[in-house]
Amino acid sequence: MSPQINFLVLFIILGASFSSCFSSYQEGPLTIDHLDDTHGSDPRRAYTTSISNNTDHQQDQDRDKHEPGFVDRIMMSAAKRFGMKRRLRRAQTPSTSQRLVSVDQFGAKGDGRDDTEAFRKAWQAACSSANSVLVVPKYRNYHLKAITFSGPCKSDMTLMVYGTIKASSHRSDYAKDTRHWLVFENIQNFVVEGGGSINGNGRKWWLNSCKINKNLPCTHAPTAVTFLGCNNLRVSNLRIKNAQQMHVTFQNCDNVKALNLLVTAPGNSPNTDGIHVTGTQNINIENCVIRTGDDCISIVSGSKNVRATDITCGPGHGISIGSLGADGSTDYVSNVIVDRARLSGTTNGVRIKTWQGGSGYAKNILFQNIEMNNVSNPIIIDQNYCDQDTPCREQGSAVQISTVTYRNIQGTSASEDAVKFQCSKSMPCEGISLQNVDLVRAGDADVQASCDNVGLANKGKVFPRC
Numbered sequence: 478m479s480p481q482i483n484f485l486v487l488f489i490i491l492g493a494s495f496s497s498c499f500s501s502y503q504e505g506p507l508t509i510d511h512l513d514d515t516h517g518s519d520p521r522r523a524y525t526t527s528i529s530n531n532t533d534h535q536q537d538q539d540r541d542k543h544e545p546g547f548v549d550r551i552m553m554s555a556a557k558r559f560g561m562k563r564r565l566r567r568a569q570t571p572s573t574s575q576r577l578v579s580v581d582q583f584g585a586k587g588d589g590r591d592d593t594e595a596f597r598k599a600w601q602a603a604c605s606s607a608n609s610v611l612v613v614p615k616y617r618n619y620h621l622k623a624i625t626f627s628g629p630c631k632s633d634m635t636l637m638v639y640g641t642i643k644a645s646s647h648r649s650d651y652a653k654d655t656r657h658w659l660v661f662e663n664i665q666n667f668v669v670e671g672g673g674s675i676n677g678n679g680r681k682w683w684l685n686s687c688k689i690n691k692n693l694p695c696t697h698a699p700t701a702v703t704f705l706g707c708n709n710l711r712v713s714n715l716r717i718k719n720a721q722q723m724h725v726t727f728q729n730c731d732n733v734k735a736l737n738l739l740v741t742a743p744g745n746s747p748n749t750d751g752i753h754v755t756g757t758q759n760i761n762i763e764n765c766v767i768r769t770g771d772d773c774i775s776i777v778s779g780s781k782n783v784r785a786t787d788i789t790c791g792p793g794h795g796i797s798i799g800s801l802g803a804d805g806s807t808d809y810v811s812n813v814i815v816d817r818a819r820l821s822g823t824t825n826g827v828r829i830k831t832w833q834g835g836s837g838y839a840k841n842i843l844f845q846n847i848e849m850n851n852v853s854n855p856i857i858i859d860q861n862y863c864d865q866d867t868p869c870r871e872q873g874s875a876v877q878i879s880t881v882t883y884r885n886i887q888g889t890s891a892s893e894d895a896v897k898f899q900c901s902k903s904m905p906c907e908g909i910s911l912q913n914v915d916l917v918r919a920g921d922a923d924v925q926a927s928c929d930n931v932g933l934a935n936k937g938k939v940f941p942r943c
């Protein structure tokens with residue numbers, strides 16, 4: 478080849494690869510929507526407010542149809558914000574060095590029959606070979622019984638959920654362990670994403686809850702998705718709904734990102750916490766919308782370096798640290814930041830709750846840039862927490878609460894007590910700081926602050942004050 482032709486060939490190759498890069502960049506939904514859009518209330522995104530005995534799943538499907546692209550939208554807005562588009566693209570478009578394993582290759586049908594065995598085999602195959610991507614295909618609805626996906630895997634693992642994974646509603650399918658439905662344990666460098674759905678199909682469990690039917694004994698229901706002992710974990714771009722009890726738990730994990738999750742269940746579904754963090758360190762929860770029947774995010778013992786940013790909650794019970802100190806336990810939570818949250822119609826805003834009789838601490842906690850919209854207890858520390866039928870007796874020991882800052886918190890309270898600090902008599906709260914807090918009553922009644930045993934400093938405008 479003559480040098481000119483060589484040069485021409487090179488030029489054509491460069492041009493082609495440039496334009497293909499460019500068009501793949503263009504076709505991604507990267508240019509869509511600003512984060513604030515996801516905070517707007519979309520009247521179409523209605524949730525059911527009563528637990529019906531209706532086993533008709535049409536409702537779920539209708540709701541899905543009404544939310545096309547929602548998860549994509551929040552994913553991409555966060556991607557822009559956090560400069561993650563490279564990484565997200567890479568995970569979405571597996572490179573040739575990754576080995577794709579589809580659950581369908583192992584006999585999963587996604588047609589309403591039980592697919593548990595196929596998923597088990599597909600996981601084994603994927604986990605035991607290098608750089609696997611396990612794929613749950615789109616447009617199918619895979620039914621699973623309780624199942625544990627265990628590591629360690631041969632190398633980094635990715636699970637792409639494009640379609641729907643739905644829980645068996647037969648409670649006998651959880652006979653071995655009524656606490657868990659999907660468990661991912663001891664998997665390092667693990668990514669779960671794909672834009673699909675995980676549906677806990679929890680209605681039967683809710684109807685059998687002692688909180689709904691007072692005649693029944695109180696029992697546990699499964700957490701829909703549990704990550705146990707997973708280090709370097711990213712869970713993003715998924716919708717998780719109608720959990721049997723809690724939706725997603727991170728337990729004894731280190732270095733976690735939970736991003737762009739849409740978590741929904743009816744406001745009166747019992748104990749359906751959105752995201753539960755226990756014994757987990759270095760976790761960022763970002764850009765999530767959580768509308769459930771219990772805590773939006775709950776952070777309990779052994780958790781530290783927890784950051785929740787750009788969170789939308791409601792209905793539900795708000796963002797909670799605790800409960801801590803139940804049954805005399807020694808619990809520790811520290812270094813928690815909740816930044817940029819909007820709570821609407823929740824029974825609490827930002828809450829720290831501890832039982833009497835416990836020990837340990839909750840310290841170094843910052844709640845900032847939070848908007849409250851008709852929230853019953855926007856700011857609350859409750860050291861007399863008692864979630865049981867019989868009254869709790871007064872006890873001397875308590876979990877120590879210290880260094881808690883509330884900064885830039887505005888909005889409306891649905892109750893008179895917009896600020897409530899009920900700290901322990903024997904172990905008062907220390908270093909509590911309110912800075913630029915302005916809460917008014919939804920409607921025209923007054924609000925107040927009710928404060929016991931609290932060492933408090935106010936800065937800037939603070940209303941109401943102790």
Ligand SMILES: *[C@@H]1O[C@H](CO)[C@@H](O)[C@H](O)[C@H]1NC(C)=O
Nearest residue numbers: 528529530531532684685690
């Ligand atoms: C739910 O429906 C089933 C079957 O139609 C019926 O037997 C049961 O009594 C109903 N339960 C409630 C709580 O309405």
Ligand SMILES: *[C@@H]1O[C@H](CO)[C@@H](O)[C@H](O)[C@H]1NC(C)=O
Nearest residue numbers: 822823824851852853891919
């Ligand atoms: C505010 O919340 C209360 C219950 O907490 C509810 O009864 C009321 O309708 C809500 N108000 C608005 C304006 O949403």
